[in-house]
Amino acid sequence: MPKLDAAKLVAVRKLLKKNQVDGYIISDFLDTKYIMGNAFIVPDEATLLIHQKGLYIVARTLYQAPIAAAYPEVKIEGADEHREVKIIAAAKKLGLKKVAFDSEKEFYSKGKAYVKAGFKEIPSLIGQIRVVKTDTEIKTMATAAKILYKAVKHIEKFLKVGVSEMEICQELESFCKLQGSTGVPFETIVAFGPNTGNPHHSTGNTKLKKNMPITMDFGCIYKNYAGDITRNIWFGGKPDAEYAKIHRIVKAAHDAVVEKARPGMTGKQIDAIARDYITKAGYGEYFTHRTGHGIGLQDHEAADISQINNGKILENYCFSVEPGIYLNNKFGARFEDCFYMTKNGPKRLG
Amino acid sequence: MNCKSDKLKNFQKYLKAQKTAAFVVTDLESVNFLSDFEFLYEGDASLLITPNKAFCFAKQMYLGDLARHTPYLTLIENNTIINIVGKLKDLKIKQAFFDPTKMDYINGNLLHSAGVKEKPAFLLNAREIKTPDEIKKISKACKISSAAYDIFRKKIKTGMTEIQAAKMLEDIMASLGGVGLAFDTIMAFGENGANPHHRNTNRKLKAEEPVLLDYGCKVGGYCSDITRTFWHGKKPTAEFTKVFNMVKTAHDLAIKAARIGISGGALDAVCRDYLEEQTGRTDLFIHSTGHGLGWFIHEMPRIAKGEKGKLQADMTFTIEPGLYYQGRLGIRYENSVHLTKNSLKILTKK
Incomplete structure (x- = not known):
């Protein structure tokens, strides 16, 4: 039987108090997924009213019986349309005095009804919480990461002369699926040879030859949470000397971030650890993207490790660390794992 | 371009x-x-x-x-x-x-x-009325998914998990030219079929039990949608056969009734009235009879209770009645169809 992650509701209620409201309305698909897991299949099927004493849901009628049975702590009402009307009535019935809705993610037609009912606008309250991962979320994301580590091992035996990028991509995705992944969070990048010089290469039909570098940037989705990894391999023979060098640099830049980043540093400061390292090594201008991005229900979410993020990275934020060097038309390398921030610095997931 | x-x-x-x-x-x-x-x-x-x-x-x-x-x-x-x-x-x-x-x-x-x-x-x-080019793509996606069913029936074996069976089905569609999935495949063994929004698990297929599969692929970005329920084994229970026949008859009645000018609500009632009359219960057919499909898996028209919108030529939609006995048995039968000026074409059937 599915269970709600109580830690998430505790966090929401704390923020309700801080914002001086006693109820908050959400209907954004990812935000409802954050609270209810896989309860709803597609967007726009449910509206949630989170209040200090409980969770009130108005959802498509077909969900009424299964959700009532699966979540005894939830009150649910069925409505195939105009769920906002029932939510407004429920807020009154529950005696909630100050109710707010997510003005950034709620549709205009519904927001209008809420404003008319006297509800307050508070943008993206769940967004503020989603960035801090609960223990359960970290455990789930660790499992996602483990699937990816296994996939890296698994793929080694498929790397043969003549195999195409697309075939390796298929095998990676297929392996992850059999390990419990339900999909890919982004299009898998498999790049051979000079294609590794393009960080956003589209996987194609290039065939593998001896003495070629390989970059694989791929992910999985495990219990709704995304995993993301990048590995480089030199195929056949001895790696080109410059390739070995840039590979060593990106790995060292990556490790420097893991060693030196601390909670309370800004995304910009953490990005600088990797960027400075690569710059000192003489390849600064070839590191053409940010050091990392937040990760959770989405493969890219808040908690950017980038030159433009002046926000602090705090404990239990999850993010990728993925410095890279790209020598156009020649080759490139990127090394990526995902981490959660602890008081002692980043800890690798899985 | x-x-x-x-x-x-x-x-x-x-x-x-x-x-x-x-x-x-x-x-x-x-x-x-x-x-x-x-x-x-x-x-x-x-x-x-x-x-x-x-x-x-x-x-x-x-x-x-x-x-x-x-x-x-x-x-x-x-x-x-x-x-x-x-x-x-x-x-x-x-x-x-x-x-x-x-x-x-x-x-x-x-x-x-x-x-x-x-x-x-x-x-x-x-988007409600499809262009000839759109209909061509939807038809092709439908053809692939119905052909995949025949191959799947030959390959499915006792002992496979839902996750493995879903993967096998998806691979078959890919090998026939499907590019991506229209939505997450639902593969429900035994009693899991009673949950219309089941998520695939590691439950293994036993001899002599029902299998429900609801799936679709994309061609040129356009979706197909099909559901089949079959008995895996030699001797379907009397209950399975009885419920299956009711659902299939409801489907056939709706196919006959679907014509230009009928409202979504009236077409839904054809299925609903029949199933309610046959079972004597109103809580077993817990979703709508169908939905439009195209670039998205859910588009207009809605074939649902109270829906006033009328069917017009060159709409594409699903007909998918089902009966769900919680915790025990669920049967759904679904085809994607194209309403032409003169007839109704079933796209997910040979």
Whole structure:
């Protein structure tokens, strides 16, 4: 039987108090997924009213019986349309005095009804919480990461002369699926040879030859949470000397971030650890993207490790660390794992 | 190059026919649909479309790719409502519209203040009638998924898990030319079929039990949708056979009744009345009879209780009655169909 992650509701209620409201309305698909897991299949099927004493849901009628049975702590009402009307009535019935809705993610037609009912606008309250991962979320994301580590091992035996990028991509995705992944969070990048010089290469039909570098940037989705990894391999023979060098640099830049980043540093400061390292090594201008991005229900979410993020990275934020060097038309390398921030610095997931 | 902008052209024709001077689109899936470009996240881009022109307001990082791939769009840097409103003024457009059921409250409010008016579900309605090219793609996707079923039946074996069986089915579709899934495959063994929104598990298939599979693939971005329930083994229980026959009959009745001019509600009632009369219960058929399908898996028309919209030529939709006995047995039978001027074509059948 599915269970709600109580830690998430505790966090929401704390923020309700801080914002001086006693109820908050959400209907954004990812935000409802954050609270209810896989309860709803597609967007726009449910509206949630989170209040200090409980969770009130108005959802498509077909969900009424299964959700009532699966979540005894939830009150649910069925409505195939105009769920906002029932939510407004429920807020009154529950005696909630100050109710707010997510003005950034709620549709205009519904927001209008809420404003008319006297509800307050508070943008993206769940967004503020989603960035801090609960223990359960970290455990789930660790499992996602483990699937990816296994996939890296698994793929080694498929790397043969003549195999195409697309075939390796298929095998990676297929392996992850059999390990419990339900999909890919982004299009898998498999790049051979000079294609590794393009960080956003589209996987194609290039065939593998001896003495070629390989970059694989791929992910999985495990219990709704995304995993993301990048590995480089030199195929056949001895790696080109410059390739070995840039590979060593990106790995060292990556490790420097893991060693030196601390909670309370800004995304910009953490990005600088990797960027400075690569710059000192003489390849600064070839590191053409940010050091990392937040990760959770989405493969890219808040908690950017980038030159433009002046926000602090705090404990239990999850993010990728993925410095890279790209020598156009020649080759490139990127090394990526995902981490959660602890008081002692980043800890690798899985 | 321009051939890729069919969807935009069709929408512009619709604007003209509806005498609508301009329409503002900001939600990610509609923007991607109309621009034929894959923006990654909500807020990355918006469109302002007139019968003759299409302006794309996009984040700077996309401008290079857009210039190469979407010559039919006039590009404007920065995706803000202020930019859009400014452009409306420049163009001296008297009345522009937006969809309040697709626009978030904050931005909706800004547009409202600028005099932009509401047209709910406008784009959804514009897509209701499919073009010959769209029907071709939907038909091909449907053909692939029904052919995949026959192959699947030969390969499915006792002991496979739901996850493995789903993967096998998806691979079969890919090998027949399907590109991606229309939605997450539902593979439900035994009692799991009773949950219409089941998520695949590691439950193994036993001899002598039912299998329910609900799935679809995409061709050229267009979806197919099909559900089959069969008895894995030699001797279906009397209950299985009885329930299956009821569901199949309900489906056949709806297929016969589906014609130009009938309302979605009346067609839903054909299935619902029959199933309620046969079972003596109103709590077993817990979803609507069908939905339109196309670029998205759920489009107009709705074949649901109380739906007033009438069926018209060149709509594509599903007919999918089901009966669900909680914790025990669920049976659904679904085909995707195309209503032509003279007949109803079942697309997911040989």
